[in-house]
Amino acid sequence: MKFRQMSMQPFTLRIVPGLFLAALLLTQCQVPTGGRVQPNSLAATKEAPFVNSLGMKFVPVPGTQILMCTTETTVSQYRLSGGSVPPPEFPQDGNHPVVNVDWNQSKAWCDWLSQKEGRKYRLPTESEWKKAIGSAKYPWGNSWPPPNYSGNYSGQEWRNCSEDDLPVFYKIWSGGVKMSLIGGFSDNHLYTAPVGSYAANGLGIHDLGGNVWEWTMHWIPESYESRYGGSFTDFDRDYMTSAARNVAAIHRTTKQDEIGFRCVLVR
Numbered sequence: 001m002k003f004r005q006m007s008m009q010p011f012t013l014r015i016v017p018g019l020f021l022a023a024l025l026l027t028q029c030q031v032p033t034g035g036r037v038q039p040n041s042l043a044a045t046k047e048a049p050f051v052n053s054l055g056m057k058f059v060p061v062p063g064t065q066i067l068m069c070t071t072e073t074t075v076s077q078y079r080l081s082g083g084s085v086p087p088p089e090f091p092q093d094g095n096h097p098v099v100n101v102d103w104n105q106s107k108a109w110c111d112w113l114s115q116k117e118g119r120k121y122r123l124p125t126e127s128e129w130k131k132a133i134g135s136a137k138y139p140w141g142n143s144w145p146p147p148n149y150s151g152n153y154s155g156q157e158w159r160n161c162s163e164d165d166l167p168v169f170y171k172i173w174s175g176g177v178k179m180s181l182i183g184g185f186s187d188n189h190l191y192t193a194p195v196g197s198y199a200a201n202g203l204g205i206h207d208l209g210g211n212v213w214e215w216t217m218h219w220i221p222e223s224y225e226s227r228y229g230g231s232f233t234d235f236d237r238d239y240m241t242s243a244a245r246n247v248a249a250i251h252r253t254t255k256q257d258e259i260g261f262r263c264v265l266v267r
């Protein structure tokens with residue numbers, strides 16, 4: 001009996017602090033998310049993105065402290081917040097990028113998601129957006145025209161559109177200014193395309209060029225610097241560079257059927 005008492009005490013002293021330390025480390029490595037717990041969940045890579053409660057994927061952008069969503073925010077994702085936007089004049093399903101969403105609504109949606117998950121989501125800064133799109137002259141590289149199916153712009157797909165589609169396109173285009181198409185380029189989508197329809201860039205991010213213009217976080221009153229990326233209506237090579245910004249006056253409450261947004265997650 002004496003032997004057993006002496007042998008048990010050191011064993012107990014070793015195991016109890018060990019269990020306490022293991023529990024402490026487990027607590028430090030876990031992030032609560034919607035009632036679930038994901039160990040070390042923000043250690044994302046291009047190959048293994050962080051996936052949030054809505055199924056949105058986020059990848060690192062080198063030189064920043066954020067993970068960027070690999071796709072634009074979709075119609076279905078936007079509706080989950082209870083928000084609503086005017087439907088565009090062209091058909092969209094839930095997997096298309098939400099449009100007619102103004103800057104205030106875009107920011108509010110990121111705030112809603114932050115509240116829902118207990119994380120910090122927001123619009124990207126201009127600096128983050130530029131680092132994500134890269135240093136090539138155009139989002140797809142340095143060549144002109146863009147390779148076929150490299151993004152959703154105004155391509156030759158319009159030559160075969162129906163008469164029902166043309167009036168909508170003319171209306172989108174500045175109240176009837178004759179539309180132009182990119183010679184030698186086609187992408188197979190007249191209007192918005194489902195997000196992620198085209199190949200991702202080197203970081204694993206889709207549609208930074210084309211599909212819809214994207215709001216960025218910093219709002220400078222009456223400036224021209226709050227949206228990037230171009231849209232399905234663009235054809236001008238000077239307007240489709242990686243650094244191109246909107247050149248029309250826009251406001252926090254501007255809604256257009258070629259403007260959407262994507263969000264980032266602060267690490």
Ligand SMILES: [Ca+2]
Binds near residue numbers: 153155188
């Ligand atoms: Ca197109």
